[in-house]
Amino acid sequence: MRRHGVRVLSPRGDFTAHAHATDDPAEIGPVDHVFLGLKATAYAACGPLVAPLLHERTTVVAAQNGIPWWYFHRHGGPYDGRRLESVDPAGAVSAVLAPERAVGCVVYAATELEAPGVVRHVEGTRFSLGEPGRGVSARCLELSGAMRAGGLKCPVEPDLRNDIWLKLLGNISFNPISALARATMRQMCRHGGTRRVIETMMRETLCVAEALGCEVGVSIERRLAGAERVGDHRTSTLQDLERGKPLELDVLLAAVVELAEITGVEVPTLRTVHAISDLLALRSAA
Template sequence: MGDPIKICIFGAGAIGGFMGARLAADPEATGAEVSLVARGPHLAAIREKGLTLIEQERELNVRVRATDDPAELGPQDYVVLTLKAHSAPAVVDAMQPLLGPDTAVVTGVNGVPWWYFHRFGGPLEGTRLQSVDPGGRQWEGIGPERAIGCVVYPAAEIAAPGVVRHVEGWRFTLGEPSGERSERALRLSRALTAAGFKAPVRPRIRDEIWVKLWGNLSFNPISALTLATLDAICADPGTRAVARSMMLEAQRIAEKLGVKFPIDVDRRIEGAAAVGAHRTSMLQDLEAGRPMEIDALVTAVQELGRLVDEPTPTIDVVHALICLRARVAGLR
């Protein structure tokens, strides 16, 4: 079978733990040698008792190498970043021991990725986004040539330290910034597929990023401002109209950047309504006293709007409100 694929999951919380547990559960099938970078009580529990994954039908416990010091692990084939977007720039220095000459960095992070304009072509080629990569920390310290895009669809939660509960979803969509079906993307796809995930390699990963971002941009801040669940936001005529206006502004920006949306805005809203009484991640972060992903989900869309000369009046209003909400809560 050849040498194992070395995969380090950096930020092995709920989503990272879900991916890591399944990859590590059957190394013969996946061909993966998995390690986790975690912290605090979660790390201590994984070291002591292994990582436990609770799914609808079963409970799985795996022994997996876990540390808070990446220098213990050495260079990897893949580093999968599953942190909140605002936490990523701060770990660039700590990641360095994991980065060999051919290491790929998989950005399983919500929102607009820092590498967005790498291999983009045209006058915006190589543009760096200050909202998601202040000072170019990731661009310089990781290098855009390492980046593989990843759109994360599963939902999971940490039920207790060392215990991850899978809520729904199995798909991690992968894609090279260039659009090519590279061997490194396909190899990772095969490992994830062997672990039981859906992991297609898409030629237009930015299209997929925008379809997910479309909802996160609007529903996340509205939910944190109103404390309402998705179904309530979509059912209320006022908040539904605000979300729709934000989404249409974003669509105009994305289409100027060459994105093709596979569905229209009203179908996307209906899809969100169908999720039901779900508290968005931004609302959960606010309630837990954690920093919210405002910059990757909202500020970045404003920045892209300025780059393509597309106004964002509704987004601007909601952005101002959610930034103040975060400051008042001591989270920004």
């Protein structure tokens, strides 16, 4: 990356970005915003990387799929401040990434790492931001302005949790199924039996979201149609499986099963797929 930059191959036009790259964050020092591109499985161990970048008001923006560790921070209501064991085991993530610093981010971009330093952009340029405590803050507007100046879509949402569930509707179903079946988005959508399983997983997920007061605002059929249009894209979970990396399924699937237990919602299909994909994750890590 130092020698050649990051090459991006995109329908919007190919380009090379020459970012300042270092393996020592102390060279950079404190910054206003830390944008994490790590998998959620790496958060608990990222303290030495993040600590040199923090000053008193530094925000930490985690561009992750699934349920974030800060989900119940400033949530309000009976679950306010609750910790989810599946995404923040024994508080290990909160210990290094304080929820007070968190700004939520939902990524609507499909990409693949084609080679070291080479990213293939399939579609999407939207990165939605939002405060755990809801509302529109100055720090979110500042970061949004910088992102939009770089040519990205970056709305600040008054309640980002609705966006979290909208994105999760696809990730919770397509990601584990793609790894289990070694299938692309188009293949899953066009296989009748698999499509019906995915529809059921989405319905159960919507029930959990509604029990927590969130509205997705998009029908399952429309969500499936959008996924099919992506074509023969391999989900990030399938890419990780093929490369022998840890599977980021706890924040996608285990977290929603845990939330279903908290809210008393029945999710039998999610539980079944979770059990099978969890075994896959354990075997792939062995």
